[in-house]
Amino acid sequence: MSSKKPSLPKSQLAGTDTLDRGNTNSKLQSLETFRSDASEQALRTNQGVKVADNQNTLKAGARGPSLLEDFIMREKITHFDHERIPERVVHARGTGAHGYFQAYENHSALTKAGFLRDPGKKTPVFVRFSTVQGPRGSGDTVRDVRGFAVKFFTDEGNFDLVGNNIPVFFIQDAVKFPDFVHAVKPEPHNEIPTGASAHDTFWDFVSLQPESAHMVMWVMSDRAIPKSLRSMQGFGVNTFRFINAEGTSSFVKFHWQPTVGTCSLVWDEAQKLAGKDTDFHRRDLWESIESGDYPEWELGVQVIVEENEHKFDFDILDPTKLVPEELVPITPLGKMVLNRNPDNFFAETEQVAFCPGNIVPGIDFSNDPLLQGRLFSYTDTQLSRLGGPNFHELPINRPVAPFHNGQRDAMHRSTIDKGRASYEPNSIDGGWPKETPPAAEDGGFESHNERIDAHKIRQRSPSFSDHFSQARLFFNSMSKHEQEHIIAAYSFELGKVEREAIRARQVNEILANIDLELAKRVAQNLGLPVPKAGTVEVPELTPDHSPALSQANLLSGDIKTRKVAILAANGVDGRAIAGLKKALEAEGARAKLLGPTSAPVTTADGKTLAVDASMEGLPSVAFDAVFVPGGAKSIQALSNDGVALHYLLEAYKHLKAIALHGEAKQLLDVLKLEVDAGLIVGDDAQALKAFFNAIAHHRVWEREPKAKAIPA
Numbered sequence: 001m002s003s004k005k006p007s008l009p010k011s012q013l014a015g016t017d018t019l020d021r022g023n024t025n026s027k028l029q030s031l032e033t034f035r036s037d038a039s040e041q042a043l044r045t046n047q048g049v050k051v052a053d054n055q056n057t058l059k060a061g062a063r064g065p066s067l068l069e070d071f072i073m074r075e076k077i078t079h080f081d082h083e084r085i086p087e088r089v090v091h092a093r094g095t096g097a098h099g100y101f102q103a104y105e106n107h108s109a110l111t112k113a114g115f116l117r118d119p120g121k122k123t124p125v126f127v128r129f130s131t132v133q134g135p136r137g138s139g140d141t142v143r144d145v146r147g148f149a150v151k152f153f154t155d156e157g158n159f160d161l162v163g164n165n166i167p168v169f170f171i172q173d174a175v176k177f178p179d180f181v182h183a184v185k186p187e188p189h190n191e192i193p194t195g196a197s198a199h200d201t202f203w204d205f206v207s208l209q210p211e212s213a214h215m216v217m218w219v220m221s222d223r224a225i226p227k228s229l230r231s232m233q234g235f236g237v238n239t240f241r242f243i244n245a246e247g248t249s250s251f252v253k254f255h256w257q258p259t260v261g262t263c264s265l266v267w268d269e270a271q272k273l274a275g276k277d278t279d280f281h282r283r284d285l286w287e288s289i290e291s292g293d294y295p296e297w298e299l300g301v302q303v304i305v306e307e308n309e310h311k312f313d314f315d316i317l318d319p320t321k322l323v324p325e326e327l328v329p330i331t332p333l334g335k336m337v338l339n340r341n342p343d344n345f346f347a348e349t350e351q352v353a354f355c356p357g358n359i360v361p362g363i364d365f366s367n368d369p370l371l372q373g374r375l376f377s378y379t380d381t382q383l384s385r386l387g388g389p390n391f392h393e394l395p396i397n398r399p400v401a402p403f404h405n406g407q408r409d410a411m412h413r414s415t416i417d418k419g420r421a422s423y424e425p426n427s428i429d430g431g432w433p434k435e436t437p438p439a440a441e442d443g444g445f446e447s448h449n450e451r452i453d454a455h456k457i458r459q460r461s462p463s464f465s466d467h468f469s470q471a472r473l474f475f476n477s478m479s480k481h482e483q484e485h486i487i488a489a490y491s492f493e494l495g496k497v498e499r500e501a502i503r504a505r506q507v508n509e510i511l512a513n514i515d516l517e518l519a520k521r522v523a524q525n526l527g528l529p530v531p532k533a534g535t536v537e538v539p540e541l542t543p544d545h546s547p548a549l550s551q552a553n554l555l556s557g558d559i560k561t562r563k564v565a566i567l568a569a570n571g572v573d574g575r576a577i578a579g580l581k582k583a584l585e586a587e588g589a590r591a592k593l594l595g596p597t598s599a600p601v602t603t604a605d606g607k608t609l610a611v612d613a614s615m616e617g618l619p620s621v622a623f624d625a626v627f628v629p630g631g632a633k634s635i636q637a638l639s640n641d642g643v644a645l646h647y648l649l650e651a652y653k654h655l656k657a658i659a660l661h662g663e664a665k666q667l668l669d670v671l672k673l674e675v676d677a678g679l680i681v682g683d684d685a686q687a688l689k690a691f692f693n694a695i696a697h698h699r700v701w702e703r704e705p706k707a708k709a710i711p712a
């Protein structure tokens, strides 16, 4: 660590200056102690010795053998040899960011948790988003659940809300988790496929485990290919409790709602992105924060008072079920803003250790058997991942609340405990540290006083036995295009399954019990016999539709954060580019200028314009929409440029908004495309309005059947 210059790098200060300095600063300060800034510092060994030569090993003669005594070389290589730590057994691929949470108002009627009672307080947070199946270096855009884990550094200790972007889970009991994970991970003999569930062991397991039916339906939906991390919803999945100062407990389901709305990629685009930009999601998050365009979510809870615990068609302790918002609306609690990128991926994003068991007074657990197992698993897994029980002392994990207790020693202990008594009671250190009785405010943690009177038993509650009705609810609640995507996803994934018996089991024993039409369509695509109606009696649900589940209803209605590619060659109409950029900026959207190469282009009126990248460098899959400005020469060049033509056809195929300005109209004939709600021709204000409107709708779904004819 540097001995001089304890100040933050400039970029950090820039990020934090936009914050009200509330208590988010205390987390900054606690990280500050550990942050190392090497600028203007001498190169030294870990023992503090200045290094004179970092180029050559100590040798017996310039061409002679290396000497063991070279402690400088040995220290450097030994450290390097041990740089890698085990990746997370699941959720290995992830990316993180700092920010803050602020409550809208005092929620003390619901909970005594301090960070939800004081609207003036900004609680620092660190968030890590992840995929589940793939290793650390796998693609961002694969079909998978996304982790959405938030660490709140509250004044009363750390609260970790370790959620996903899908509100239900594959299994009902934690004891099945290793089975599920072994099944979804790459096959054991050849470690294929990376980052994908389209293989035999996954479908073997889920087709034999009907409780997975609901979650698998979500994973086959567009939710599993989110457009960006900042546009994902998040869910606590398991049911928790809020406890207020009177000790009243209510069950709660946590929800994160992104302010930019929720939407997804299309499948072909997601697959291409996994190759063309493996880092697509983490790059977008990073760039959003660097450009000051901070991702934001609203945190809310569905509250179920204790008396209503048994008033639903399903058990609220069953993690394969959601609580339809039409039955229990979401109560908004506050807002989370991510406004600072980490300085060091390893120290922060890799070393952060979440645990659903990290809660504060005012929050408690339910008896959900999946949650109960999770409470054990997360701390346990860190022991081997982070090398011992002191991972809470790593800068990124340290609470801003002080922590003192009798725990001592072990691998990598960094606290230097001054007292003599590491036991309680003691008289030597005056009895410190002492217990704090529970209280309405700032008291010690007390578990909810739930009465339990039961037999010790290994049994699944009969109230967990319906596995199909909510899968059906989800399918019924989808718009037409979303349903088509689900059918296509089951067909694609099962098409990769080698064993026909597994394909048939999933269709006949799972899908046919959810929706016969869905089963028939998938069977047809797989060349299987027409399935018969399912044999399981599926209870009728009220409601049988939940509009809140369809992404078609979750768009923000504006074009904030959307990215537009502008395609140009020499002779382009420079004024059209300037006009579009200005209009996009006014709406909070962004544009990049792309040329045939990375060299600047000249405009029709002789100006030189720097381009952001070549068309190959930033392919159409990296954008939400494409704009082609006029300029006769530019359009002539683009008409003869296979990369440019492919760019437009691919954007069309992925149902994106395309605007052809001025002479760019000629491209319609070259590409043999017809104007539609998202393929706009013209250079007046109305054309621009139609273009923006198409972007706001995210994709031109009506085009989808036609777009199928375009080669991928």
Ligand code: HDE
Residues within 6 Å of the ligand: 088, 089, 090, 091, 094, 128, 129, 130, 146, 147, 148, 149, 162, 163, 164, 169, 173, 174, 175, 177, 235, 236, 237, 238, 319, 352, 353, 354, 370, 371, 373, 374, 377, 378, 379, 381, 382
């Ligand atoms: Fe996890 N999960 N999980 N999980 N999980 C882990 O903990 C586990 C479950 C989730 O960005 C591991 O630190 C069990 C549900 C996220 O660091 C591990 C069960 C939900 C992350 C673990 C579940 C999640 C993890 C691996 C079934 C959504 C990434 C590394 C009982 C609510 C956190 C680690 C990060 C990570 C166990 C099910 C979310 C092995 C046993 C349900 C977002 O402890």
